[in-house]
Amino acid sequence: MTPGPRRPRPSGRRTAPRDRRGAPRPAAPPDPLVGRTVEVEVGPIAHGGHCVARHEGRVVFVRHALPGELVRVLVTEGRAKDSFLRGDAVEVLRASPHRVTPPCPYAGPAATTPGCGGCDLQHVALPHQRELKAAVVREQLQRLAGLEVDVVVEALPGTPEHERGLRWRTRVELAVDAAGRAGLRAHRSHDVVPLDDCLIADERVVATGALSTVWTGCTGVDVVAADEPEAAVEVPLPVDGPVPSVVQHVAVDGPEGEWEESFLVSARGFWQVHPAAAPTFLAHVLSELDPQPGERALDLYAGVGLFAAALADAVGVTGAVLAVEGDAVAVEDATANLEDRPQVEVRGGDVARELSAMVDQGVVADVVVLDPPRTGAGRDVVDALVRLGARRVVYVACDPAALARDTSYLLERGWRLSHLRAVDAFPMTHHVECLATFEPAAG
Incomplete structure (x- = not known):
């Protein structure tokens, strides 16, 4: 029997593409949000070292910002279907009176600094950090x-x-990258940020030279400045032998x-x-x-x-x-x-x-x-x-x-x-x- 003519589709209606079995094909993934920059008014501080903001009805957890600021945020995590995004404040359009220049050159957004994840609040005056x-x-x-x-x-x-x-931290757990350089990890990352100094570390920790040593075959090194011995102690990881x-x-x-x-x-x-x-x-x-x-x-x-x-x-x-x-x-x-x-x-x-x-x-x-x-x-x-x-x-x-x-x-x-x-x-x-x-x- 010769098939008759196909029934025309209703005008203005589009159907989803289907595979050979007639099942709808999955839609193409949306454009990624990571890497986009959005402008937000920063809300209150939240547990975890970030502030809460909103963009187009969605929560954005913003690092390196302060409540009340107007900032441009570089989205670092998030997809179109996610209920919230994460990002770094890469430009301050209206600064808080409590904002200061971070004393450490490694602290800050990864887009504009080395992006060490060890400190969250170096951009905040110390009394306001406590508030x-x-x-x-x-x-x-x-x-x-x-x-x-x-x-x-x-x-x-x-x-x-x-x-x-x-200079208060007497125990520091340093990570070591593939080249043997010691440092701290970036925020929410396994990437190691090599350091020449860590300003919150006890001076005896830095004086060991752990940050300038090439740690071949190590994944990390613990450095401990105690009351005894006078000099800080280094423990390469993984541990080979007894721990001092x-x-x-x-x-x-x-x-x-x-x-x-x-x-x-x-x-x-x-x-x-x-x-x-x-x-x-x-x-x-x-x-x-x-x-x-x-x-x-x-x-x-x-x-x-x-x-x-x-x-x-x-x-x-x-x-x-x-x-x-x-x-x-x-x-x-x-x-x-x-x-x-x-x-x-x-x-x-x-x-x-x-x-x-x-x-x-x-x-x-x-x-x-x-x-x-x-x-x-x-x-x-x-x-x-x-x-x-x-x-x-x-x-x-x-x-x-x-x-x-x-x-x-x-x-x-x-x-x-x-x-x-x-x-x-x-x-x-x-x-x-x-x-x-x-x-x-x-x-």
Whole structure:
């Protein structure tokens, strides 16, 4: 049978192209947005070192900008279907009064500078950096925990260079590129930006020559400036052989006079990077917990035993301190640091699992300090923590979002936030340390 004529398509109507089986062919991908420049009015600071702006109804997370500025933003991440974009402020059309010239030539947008990702806020006057960080802490606690808090971010004491936000970082993890050059990674990238200097690094770190050394066969190098030895220690990565240890001294004023101790720390282990951070945090924890002779104290995420040592001396031989730490090297260091305090037990293992086991065993505590990693403690730890019967808990937090989330868990379980302190332990970056005190709401 001879086929009849094809039916004409309705006028003005276009159909999508189809493949041989009649299925619609996928549309061609839209033009990429990355590399385009858009003009935006910059909104508030957000957690993570960027500000929030909008362009054509879409959120743009902008680095190297300040609230209230009018800037041209180079889009660095984002596609047409994405709900938000990321970008760098490459031209300032209306500047904030808090804008300054970054002291470091490596800091800034990758389009106009080497684009080191180590610092987020070098373009902001240091006092205003702290105001922005306080705004982030307030926003996170309001959004995630429903709390309205009035908090300021304090400066830590130190040298004149520290007071300028420079030369404070005593531990630096350098990346190494394919040519063996050491530096820091670009923002949200594995690319290495080779450096001649890092202005936030302790001068002893730079004096090692790590930044000018060709690190053949290495993926990175850790450089640590401690109290002992006098010179900074270099640890090439991957590690070939034993990792050296360093010594950190801590002295604080306590109710019974000055308390001081020295701590053995693996060069690849955890210790606060600002030289004034450890004594400041320890003094605050002791003041807030007010441990008494004979009490039972718990130190979670105990590291090398900083808090546990001071708590042990406060509760005395009639009291008890249990220190829990998940990192095997830190457990080894803590055991050595606390061996002369028989009232201390050091347990190695996952904190959530160990804490749950303690609750099942009927373990109780009068006071608790926890200093979790950036991810925070989490629901399981909080669930077990509130069952210990403690009269007070101090939470040392390096991430305000994780703190706010865990605060919400504590509030749900009948606890209250009784005191909040924020400290600028990481000048020139978006990071901020918070020390939060919690108590049973009925207490």
